[in-house]
Amino acid sequence: MTKNTPVTIKDIAHALNLSASTVSRALRGMPEIHPETRQAVLQLAQEWDYQPNQLAKNLVKSRTRTIGVILPTLSYYFFSSVLNSIEEAAMQAGYSVVVCQTNESYLREVAQIQNLLNSQVEGFIISLARDTQDLDHINRLLRKQIPVVIFDRYAEGIEASKVIVDNQLAAFKATEHLIENGCRRLGCLAGPPNLLISNQRLEGFKEALRKYDLPYNERCVFHSDFTQENSMMQALSMMALPEPPDGILTMSDRIAFSTMYALKQKGIRIPDDVAIVSFNNEPTCIYLSPSLSSVNQSIQEMGSQVVRLLLKQLESEHSVPETVTLSTQLMVRESSMLSKKKVS
Amino acid sequence: MTKNTPVTIKDIAHALNLSASTVSRALRGMPEIHPETRQAVLQLAQEWDYQPNQLAKNLVKSRTRTIGVILPTLSYYFFSSVLNSIEEAAMQAGYSVVVCQTNESYLREVAQIQNLLNSQVEGFIISLARDTQDLDHINRLLRKQIPVVIFDRYAEGIEASKVIVDNQLAAFKATEHLIENGCRRLGCLAGPPNLLISNQRLEGFKEALRKYDLPYNERCVFHSDFTQENSMMQALSMMALPEPPDGILTMSDRIAFSTMYALKQKGIRIPDDVAIVSFNNEPTCIYLSPSLSSVNQSIQEMGSQVVRLLLKQLESEHSVPETVTLSTQLMVRESSMLSKKKVS
DNA sequence: TAGATAAATAAAATCGTTTAAAAATAGTAG
DNA sequence: CTACTATTTTTAAACGATTTTATTTATCTA
Numbered sequence: 001m002t003k004n005t006p007v008t009i010k011d012i013a014h015a016l017n018l019s020a021s022t023v024s025r026a027l028r029g030m031p032e033i034h035p036e037t038r039q040a041v042l043q044l045a046q047e048w049d050y051q052p053n054q055l056a057k058n059l060v061k062s063r064t065r066t067i068g069v070i071l072p073t074l075s076y077y078f079f080s081s082v083l084n085s086i087e088e089a090a091m092q093a094g095y096s097v098v099v100c101q102t103n104e105s106y107l108r109e110v111a112q113i114q115n116l117l118n119s120q121v122e123g124f125i126i127s128l129a130r131d132t133q134d135l136d137h138i139n140r141l142l143r144k145q146i147p148v149v150i151f152d153r154y155a156e157g158i159e160a161s162k163v164i165v166d167n168q169l170a171a172f173k174a175t176e177h178l179i180e181n182g183c184r185r186l187g188c189l190a191g192p193p194n195l196l197i198s199n200q201r202l203e204g205f206k207e208a209l210r211k212y213d214l215p216y217n218e219r220c221v222f223h224s225d226f227t228q229e230n231s232m233m234q235a236l237s238m239m240a241l242p243e244p245p246d247g248i249l250t251m252s253d254r255i256a257f258s259t260m261y262a263l264k265q266k267g268i269r270i271p272d273d274v275a276i277v278s279f280n281n282e283p284t285c286i287y288l289s290p291s292l293s294s295v296n297q298s299i300q301e302m303g304s305q306v307v308r309l310l311l312k313q314l315e316s317e318h319s320v321p322e323t324v325t326l327s328t329q330l331m332v333r334e335s336s337m338l339s340k341k342k343v344s
Numbered sequence: 345m346t347k348n349t350p351v352t353i354k355d356i357a358h359a360l361n362l363s364a365s366t367v368s369r370a371l372r373g374m375p376e377i378h379p380e381t382r383q384a385v386l387q388l389a390q391e392w393d394y395q396p397n398q399l400a401k402n403l404v405k406s407r408t409r410t411i412g413v414i415l416p417t418l419s420y421y422f423f424s425s426v427l428n429s430i431e432e433a434a435m436q437a438g439y440s441v442v443v444c445q446t447n448e449s450y451l452r453e454v455a456q457i458q459n460l461l462n463s464q465v466e467g468f469i470i471s472l473a474r475d476t477q478d479l480d481h482i483n484r485l486l487r488k489q490i491p492v493v494i495f496d497r498y499a500e501g502i503e504a505s506k507v508i509v510d511n512q513l514a515a516f517k518a519t520e521h522l523i524e525n526g527c528r529r530l531g532c533l534a535g536p537p538n539l540l541i542s543n544q545r546l547e548g549f550k551e552a553l554r555k556y557d558l559p560y561n562e563r564c565v566f567h568s569d570f571t572q573e574n575s576m577m578q579a580l581s582m583m584a585l586p587e588p589p590d591g592i593l594t595m596s597d598r599i600a601f602s603t604m605y606a607l608k609q610k611g612i613r614i615p616d617d618v619a620i621v622s623f624n625n626e627p628t629c630i631y632l633s634p635s636l637s638s639v640n641q642s643i644q645e646m647g648s649q650v651v652r653l654l655l656k657q658l659e660s661e662h663s664v665p666e667t668v669t670l671s672t673q674l675m676v677r678e679s680s681m682l683s684k685k686k687v688s
Numbered sequence: 689t690a691g692a693t694a695a696a697t698a699a700a701a702t703c704g705t706t707t708a709a710a711a712a713t714a715g716t717a718g
Numbered sequence: 719c720t721a722c723t724a725t726t727t728t729t730a731a732a733c734g735a736t737t738t739t740a741t742t743t744a745t746c747t748a
Contacts, residue, residue: 004489008734019698024736034696049484054462055403056734059703064399075425080418087445096459099443101431115440118398140393145348228627257631264633283572287601289608289633352704363728368706378726400704404733 007048016040027052058120067310068116069099070109070126072153076254077282078299079127082151085303086125093311095122104130104226110137123147123310128155130192130226147313151306155196161309163302163324167197170295170328171204174277175249177293177330179212181338183247183275187220187238189231189259191251198223198251201279205249220245224255231258239268246274247336253280256292260335275336290334297328351392360384371396402464411654412460413443414453414470416497420598421626422643423471426495429647430469437655439466448474448570454481467491467654472499474536474570491657495650499540505653506667507646511541514639514672515548518621519593521637521674523556525682527591527619531564531582533575533603535595542567542595545623549593564589568599575602583612590618591680597624600636604679619680634678641672 013023018037026033026041027050033041044050058064067090071079083099090097098121100112109129114137116124124141126148138158141148151163178186188205191198202221209216219241222234235258238245250256256278260270270276270290278285281296305324313319357367362381370377370385371394377385388394402408411434415423427443434441442465444456453473458481460468468485470492482502485492495507522530532549535542546565553560563585566578579602582589594600600622604614614620614634622629625640649668657663 006488009736010734020735021699021737022697025697028736032696037696049488051458051462053403053464053734054459055399055408055464056703057736059397059399059403059705060734060736062703074418074427075421077419080424083418084445084447101428103428114395115398118395120397120399144350144393257628261631284601284628284631287605287628288631354704364705365707365729366727368704369727372706376726381726397704400733401706402733403735404704404706406733 006053007045007050008053009050012041012044012048012050015044062120064120064122065095066119066121067095067097067307068113068119068121068124069097070112070116070124071099071101072104072127072129073101074099076280077284078152078280081299082127082303082306085300086307089304089307093307095311095314102129106131106134113137113141117141117146123149123314125149125151125306125310127151128153130195133194147310149306149310149313151302153195153197159321161313161322161324163305163309163326164197165297165326165328167200168204168207170279170297170330171201171249172208173204173328174279174293174295174330175205175208176211177332178247178249178275178277178336179208179214181247181271181275181336183245183338184214185220185243185245185247186214187241187245187248188222189234189238189248189250189255190221190223191255192225193223201249201251224251224258226252226254228254228258228261231255232262235259235262236266239263239266239274244274248274248276250276250278253278253282253285253292253294256294256335257284257288260288260292270335271338275338277330277336281331285331285333288335293333293336294331295328296331298326301326350397351389351394352397353394356385356388356392356394359388406464408464408466409439410463410465411439411441411651412457412463412465412468413441414456414460414468415443415445416448416471416473417445418443420624421628422496422624425643426471426647426650429644430651433648433651437651439655439658446473450475450477457481457485461485461490467493467658469493469495469650469654471495472497474539477538491654493650493654493657495646497539497541503665505657505665507649507653507670508541508667509641509670509672511544512548512551514623514641514674515545515593516552517548517672518623518637518639518674519549519552520555521676522591522593522619522621522680523552523558525591525615525619525680527589527682528558529564529587529589529591530558531585531589531592532566533578533582533592533594533599534565534567535599536569537567545593545595568595568602570596570598572598572602572605575599576606579603579606580610583607583610583618588618592618592620594620594622597622597626597629597636597638600638600679601628601632604632604636614679615682619682621674621680625675629675629677632679637677637680638675639672640675642670645670 009020009023013020023041026038074080087097102109106129109132135157142160148160150160154162154164190202206216222238224231224234250259256276278292278294281294285292285294309322353364353367357364367385370382418424431441446453450473453476479499479501486504492504494504498506498508534546550560566582568575568578594603600620622636622638625638629636629638653666
């Protein structure tokens, strides 16, 4: 009697001596169904706890109303928060969201996109993995006319819509802030060398040095892979230079946290010995001592813009790729406020 | 010519003058297909970039090999890390994972479970939302014989497998540690009053007070909803008591971070004026000044045990609910190390 | 009361795949 | 030449819904 397979429309139809189509219509409240019939159907459906099979629905409609989101990781505040914002906006528009983490691996990125594609997601929101260099998998999506929006971690050579910030400008302003506070020997703790946004920030860093006639020394740029161990190592190497910097720009808060931790253990004082400015403005920044100056990008806005651009593509044939550049704000905190300003 | 609809098996069959079943078999490398035929099929499939429709596959097989994971949020280190571990273990076993956040809302929890159920996930891994009191939605799953494993945030009255820690014992030991370090007026910053694990920890807290003959004052227990604002407010209320505590047990690092931030602004020194021990052992703990003592639960282990229990249910009919209790370790750091131990 | 119209239901096709059963083809032995 | 295998392919049903088309039944009009 209590068979373990879920109740289907056919079961209900059979029990009530109706056809499947009538039951289907009754369940969806379509107009041409006799009230009595509808009543009977709804009641039995409730009684048997009928649950529509989404797979079947999607198959026949060839629509899933689902967006695939590919992220490097969910353990970073930035990504998990943007995801929240994306989910909110997508839900509002009647779409649901499936998230995948690449764990910074190119191979995973390719595989996850493939999976979601086979699962018939209707569009993609992507932030590239650290290890991604080859962009074929993304361009294949574009060739198939599948809506794609890239955000934050983008790359050149992708003709897709993007939501980004002016990384060079943000880094320029952050570096300028260090300089204006008296720093003269500047170091940069960058991200992986193949990450476009890291390189753009590096450009902004250099630009600021040029503007203030400060020497740029390639040996003052170190690259971290974002892990704690590596970041600490790079930070210590930098401070072990013959002329260690008195101001550091780091490319992410995670790198900055590790850096501060490493320097503290070495007895190097922040900001007195070396000032630090970072990127992302994670909530943790304010909890640290000294609190960490960091470049804020509006996470809420980023999520909603990303979804907006994707919906545009989903809802109209052939829309052209668009780039939205959001503004950033440098949040100045203790880590870059020198007690004695060295310059006027 | 370039129709926008994806290539199907039928298209290939038609083009090669074969039947759909032959193409299907050829693509899956089944043995009874003539090598020449297979060759032709594979080649055309490649040329046309054929992608199998997972919906159709799942529908016909009535299997999705997908696990639904319901979490309160992904912005907490604890949950996003357990998720990572779950994904790893699930992948190993050939399952994929779909994550949903409830944002601590009961209604979302119900809705998300419903959605995943309709999408034919084969089992659930759940950590309950803060606001969840009614457990009908979970019990409905169990009645339908759908495999469910609860972890961390569980509740009484659910006959499902669980992976948890001995919260009472962990809190007892943490409190004992505070007492042994000389604290005599103890306060507790608990989670929401309806959260079982918070109450269990509170029990452990009381138990320790009893053991050491210290007075338990209900007015020394404050409940936070995990948000920063509320946590700060509760912490300040606690310290504004006529006899403020000299040692606080907080139920999560998030609460502790906010507490430390609030106390710092008030000029209250940690650990000298008040020592703090917390739960979760987020990486941020070590970055703070003072570094935060916290109870560690093995995240890796929790994820893999959760998946193990779920697989057990997925792979055998009628397995009985099982409870795995993992051990915890108190990580003692500066926030609870009093410079002058007040007792021997 | 025939004929037309409207209302309610049923039957059949469809989505893209898998699979069991049937059929076609080729090869081999008696 | 027939009968029997073995190999390969096709046919048809199925998964669980929606949707198009067809049919039945009831109601109305003239």
